[in-house]
Amino acid sequence: MVTIMSPSHTPRTPPAPPASPSRTGRPRSVEAHAAILDATRAALVELGWSKLTMGDVASRAGVAKTTLYRRWANRSELVVDAVAVLFDELRLPDRGSLTADVEGVVLQFAALLDRPETRTALMAVVAESTRDEALRERIRSSIVDRQKRLVLVGRERAQARGELPYEDDPAQAARNADMIFDVIAGAVVHRALVSAEPVDAQWARSFSLLLVGGLTTTPGTPPSPRASTGPA
Amino acid sequence: MVTIMSPSHTPRTPPAPPASPSRTGRPRSVEAHAAILDATRAALVELGWSKLTMGDVASRAGVAKTTLYRRWANRSELVVDAVAVLFDELRLPDRGSLTADVEGVVLQFAALLDRPETRTALMAVVAESTRDEALRERIRSSIVDRQKRLVLVGRERAQARGELPYEDDPAQAARNADMIFDVIAGAVVHRALVSAEPVDAQWARSFSLLLVGGLTTTPGTPPSPRASTGPA
Amino acid sequence: MVTIMSPSHTPRTPPAPPASPSRTGRPRSVEAHAAILDATRAALVELGWSKLTMGDVASRAGVAKTTLYRRWANRSELVVDAVAVLFDELRLPDRGSLTADVEGVVLQFAALLDRPETRTALMAVVAESTRDEALRERIRSSIVDRQKRLVLVGRERAQARGELPYEDDPAQAARNADMIFDVIAGAVVHRALVSAEPVDAQWARSFSLLLVGGLTTTPGTPPSPRASTGPA
Amino acid sequence: MVTIMSPSHTPRTPPAPPASPSRTGRPRSVEAHAAILDATRAALVELGWSKLTMGDVASRAGVAKTTLYRRWANRSELVVDAVAVLFDELRLPDRGSLTADVEGVVLQFAALLDRPETRTALMAVVAESTRDEALRERIRSSIVDRQKRLVLVGRERAQARGELPYEDDPAQAARNADMIFDVIAGAVVHRALVSAEPVDAQWARSFSLLLVGGLTTTPGTPPSPRASTGPA
DNA sequence: GTTTAACCGAGACGGTACGTCTGGTCTTCGT
DNA sequence: ACGAAGACCAGACGTACCGTCTCGGTTAAAC
The missing domain is CATH 1.10.10.60 (Homeodomain-like)
Structure with missing residues (x-):
């Protein structure tokens, strides 16, 4: 009649398949x-x-x-794992100019957010993560950080083309990349899910022009010493 | 014995106080x-x-x-109504320049997203809205559209100051305003809730410079000949 | 959005402990x-x-x-099971004569109906059963039929003592037993719960005399051919 | 926000139509x-x-x-009033003999209990009344006592026909009438609602013979010397 | 070729919340 | 004063899932 609830968590082996290869017993399917x-x-x-x-x-x-x-400890972690892989489909094919590259990735990201599994899952797990530090970390490592590669690749290409200057300070370079990522991803997500308006070719083009315009505008005098606070 | 339950069975008068002033019965408190x-x-x-x-x-x-x-028909609609009013606190005090104005509103918005009730509610209702057209519309009318006023006010001031040109095509002007709104709100939300990094003064300044830089880049000159789609 | 709820959706295994000993899953407590x-x-x-x-x-x-x-599918079935066992306490000790035996069982039954759990439950489930065939059957099998044993035992003793004749037709014997049961149980219940008067020793004695008088009166001429419609 | 609940009962004018002809205000419909x-x-x-x-x-x-x-103070009282009138339909037409009279009233009562409103209501209010003294009294006065007239009429006729002796002690006469009423009503109700078997002509005849047999057994002669407690 | 240990399915367990319904009460307006 | 309408608080309803636990049984590595 009286069930004693053990507060001790069942040891949850890391989510991926047999993480620590315990040597004995039946392996996980x-x-x-x-x-x-x-x-x-x-x-x-x-x-x-x-x-x-x-x-x-x-x-x-x-x-x-x-x-x-x-x-998995709960629904959110399961869902993060289930959708994380979808984000890895994003690619940054070289379209010849920074503007075109941005445009391309925006449209790809928009297409991804049009899929119902991504659409509904992304915001939900983010919402959950506002109260769950472990989940926030999992989202960051599984989704966010992995996609920053796109910004890095795009910047390198633009620098090689001479569209963007090189940034000497590595910390500043990282900050800039983070901000560009937040601006692109944030704008697309907000347009698609909050404002609930289509992210079509026209919007993608306008947005790319705006962003690239901002990136290439030299605040103050070009390659100025004040450049350290401005975007690369 | 099959029970059919119609959810519309209970007439749900609009959430606000007695929307349709029914002549009879006890009034809503x-x-x-x-x-x-x-x-x-x-x-x-x-x-x-x-x-x-x-x-x-x-x-x-x-x-x-x-x-x-x-x-209220459900939790989400209740929460939208409960938090919508918080967004009305946002103001756009005249700080003398477009960059400073953007910076100010970014910091205000970040402060708003730091409050736990906003933080947890906003993403959650957006996630719910991906499957609920009525909720999406309610979010748009109660929250999103109401805050676009900030963009409109900011643009007018900047135009009066000569920082931004006037846009003749009203449709184009509206599109631009929408995009600016998505960029600002999206970037701040993404930074704060997805990337989970602080939106501090430094970030706000960098972001403002980037945005205003983009806005003031003359799109009539290269990089693009399609000036009509460029931001005002 | 219409939800159809089938009540049979949840398979309700018979109330008693794991009736069909399903081989799998955690057993019922x-x-x-x-x-x-x-x-x-x-x-x-x-x-x-x-x-x-x-x-x-x-x-x-x-x-x-x-x-x-x-x-249990509902409150009524639970209550039937809960009170059924109380009726099994009824006994028919041999008090030497049919009249005394009837008197004894009447007083026992009255005592049972004085217990609040029996008193309130019996009529309630009977009332429910007027609209619920399954419940009616459950009452019959769990309560009514089990107590008919008292009538059968009493009759056998009376026949052995020579107080009652033997009935040759088994169907007729069964009908008689049923009627005697209904008369005894019905009279006691009606007196106790409907008329709300006490079933005391005096009433029990009067009733027993009336009933035994009726049972031993030969309708028409004794062992007549019309006897088949009369009580045994 | 805070509603003060008055524990004082709203003065409940007696259930029948405009009982006390209050002189003022709109009269009850x-x-x-x-x-x-x-x-x-x-x-x-x-x-x-x-x-x-x-x-x-x-x-x-x-x-x-x-x-x-x-x-009406509650559902039970309303239902008692609603069904009480149905019982007044019972009549005792003179069929020439006590046995036939009993048979007739038994079949009438059975027909009444076959109507769904009576069937379900009677047991339900009796069940409620086991915990509600006021309700019990209302049932007794509205239903039970009114139908005892049938027993009195039947006995008088039988006495007039010489089928039953006159009882000198009025208290004893009343006790006998009560018991006869409980036996008849109880047996029919139990047969119909608890045993859930039909009260048909055959059963009615057998029951009448049993009852009249018991009533006409001379208790002054054996089996019992305590004639005073025996039925009339 | 046994052990052995962890896995597996099924399903009951104690709980929490759901969204609806009803009970009685109270408030407003109209007759 | 009564009546219709309908909002109010309170709380039970029966269901869906939660996350845990208990079964009996399977599966592979370790002995």
Whole structure:
């Protein structure tokens, strides 16, 4: 009649497949892992974040609820893992100019945000993360930081083309890259999900011009000593 | 024995006080309305979005759950109404230059996003809205559109100062204003909530310079001949 | 948006402990079963039928509401199970004569109906059963049919003593037993609960004499051919 | 926000139509009274006791809930009033012999208990009354006592025919009448609602023979010397 | 070729919240 | 004063999921 609830968490082995290869016992099923992530994305498409339940994901994946909880501590972490991979599809093909490159990545990102699984999941996990430090870190490492590569690649190309100057201070360079990333990603997300207006070719072009205009405007006198506070 | 439950069964009069002044019956309590919104904000601060429950809000407000459901169809709509008013606090004091004005509003917005009730609620309702057209519209009308005033005021001041040219095409002017709004709001939100980095004075200054730089780049001259799509 | 709720959706395994011993899954708690029935009787005593709630029973039993609903479809079925066992306490000690035996069982039954849990529950579930075939059947099998044994035992003793003749037609014998049961139980219940008068020793004696008088009166001429419609 | 609930009962004018002809104000609608009782019976037929609600009765009767509560304190009292009148339909036509008279009234009573409004209501209010002294009294005065007239009439006829002796002690006569009433009503109710078997002509005949047999057994001769307690 | 340990499915467990319904009450307006 | 309408507080309803636990059974590495 009286159940004693153990507060001790079931040791949750890191989410990825058999992280620490414990030498004995039955190994975790790798098929189950993939099936769960697929089921999660499918459930997101059909139900959206708020109607998605662990039990539903489990039954879609042909797996017991226990198996999910053995690998992810909660719904949010599962969803982050399930959608993170989608962001890796983003590419930065060389379109010949910085403006065109920005335009291209904006449209790609917009297309990604048009997919229902991304659309509903991204904002939801961000919302959850405002109260959950571990989740925030997981989002940052799994999603945000991985995509900053696009900014770095784009800047290098633009510098090589002579469209942008080189920045000597590495810290400043990093700050600039972060800001560019926030501006691009933020503007697209806000346009698509908050303002709920289409991110079409025209908008992408206007935005690229605005951004590249800002990047290439020399604040004060060109390559000035005050450049350290301005964008690269 | 199959029970069919129509959700529209209970006529949900618009949330605000007696929208359609029904001639008969006891009128809706006005005190209750304010008490509920206050309680909602308090609950958001303490519990965050995901732990906030209708029952808890009701008991904080000293009101029956039924009273909540009579006025709001669900948690999201209630929260939108509860936080919308916070955004109306944003002001655009004249700081003498466009750059300084942008800087000021960015910092104000960042401060707003630092408040736990805004922080947790905004992303959550946006996430919900990806699957709920009515909610999306409510967010737009209650929050987004109301704050575009800031952009319009800022542009007018800048034009009066001669920092920005006048745009003849009204449609183009509106598009530009929308984009500026998305860029500012999006960048701040992304920085604060997704990248989870502080929006401090330095960042605000760098961002303002970038944005104003972009806005003042003459698009009639290279890099692009399609000047008509460029920002004003 | 219309939600269709099928009540049969949750498979309700028969109330008794794991009726069909499903090979898999966690077995149902046996302690819980007893605790729930005890709690139900306690709640009946304190609150009566109309104030008894499932939630209250659950918390008294230290059990979740869901556990109740997993095992009983509704309040009535739970109460039938909870009180059925009380009726099994009825005994028919041999007091030497048919009249005395009837008198004894009448007083026992009256004492049972004086207990608040029986008093309030019996009529309530009977009332419910007028609209619920499954409940009616449950009452019949759990309560009514089990107590007919008393009539059968009493008749056999009386026949052995020579107080009552033997009935050759088994169908007729069964009909007679049923009627005697209805007369005894009905009269006592009606006296106690409807007329709300005490079933005391005097009443029990008068009633026994009336009933035994009727049973031993030969309708028409003794062992007549019309006897088949008369009581045994 | 804070509503002060007055514990004082709204003075409930006796249930019948305009009991005390209050001289002032708008008089109570007499049509409303009948409409409410009709609506109550209709609701009983359709929904049964447990699903019947005050709000539903009110809307069926085209009357406000307030109007119901002004006249009846609760659902049970309303239902008692609504069904009491049905019992007044019972008659005792002279069929020439005591046995035939009993048979007739048994079949009439059985027909009454076959009507869904009586069937479901009678047991329900009796169940409620086990915890409610006022209700018990109302049932007794509105239903039980009024029908005892049938027993008195039947006994007088039987005495006139010489089928039954006269009883000198009035108290004893009253006790006997009560018991006969409980036996008849109890047996029929138990057969019909608890045992859930039909009260058909055969059963009615067997029962009448049993009862009349018991009544006409001379208790002065054996089996008992305590003739004074025996039935008349 | 056994152990052995961790895995697996199924499903019951104690809980929390849901969104609806009803009970009674109170308030307003109109008759 | 009564009546219709409808909002009010309170609280039970029966359901859906939560995250945990208990089963009986499987699976592979370690012995």
